[in-house]
Amino acid sequence: GMTNLSKRQIGELSGGQQQRVFIAQALAQKADLILMDEPLNGLDAPSQEAIFDLLDELKRRQVTVMIATHDLHTASERFDRVMLLNRKLVGFGLPSEIIAPERLVEAYGGHMQVIETPAGQKMLIEECCHDGAEPKELKVA
Numbered sequence: 001g002m003t004n005l006s007k008r009q010i011g012e013l014s015g016g017q018q019q020r021v022f023i024a025q026a027l028a029q030k031a032d033l034i035l036m037d038e039p040l041n042g043l044d045a046p047s048q049e050a051i052f053d054l055l056d057e058l059k060r061r062q063v064t065v066m067i068a069t070h071d072l073h074t075a076s077e078r079f080d081r082v083m084l085l086n087r088k089l090v091g092f093g094l095p096s097e098i099i100a101p102e103r104l105v106e107a108y109g110g111h112m113q114v115i116e117t118p119a120g121q122k123m124l125i126e127e128c129c130h131d132g133a134e135p136k137e138l139k140v141a
Helices: 015-028 045-060 072-078 101-108
Strands: 033-037 064-068 082-085 089-093 112-116 122-126 137-139
Touching: 015 045, 045 064, 082 101, 089 101
Parallel strands: 033 064
Antiparallel strands: 082 089, 112 122, 122 137
């Protein structure tokens, strides 16, 4: 539990401990909706797993959790529904439908293209390169 952290100031806790305390507070308050902004940023793998365990508990309690993240891989692997935004709603639904190359190109604009690697993996890349820079890659599937 969190009782071992109860005597410490929030600023003394690690990022993962802080996130767990915030989620525990939401559980104690019996919130119906929790909004989280990049809750996994800067956390090591064990801390991320602890957060996912708490998110699973919230799901069992039928609490709605909305998480802002730029981690498309985690969103596609871990969440039931995703919302893709870029100044407007691009899509909302199942990750397999929304975190798809066509939707990502739509979200990121015409400056992106989808390529397929020899291994069959799809990647989203920035169209090249007026300044001679290398294209940026984003693994999508």
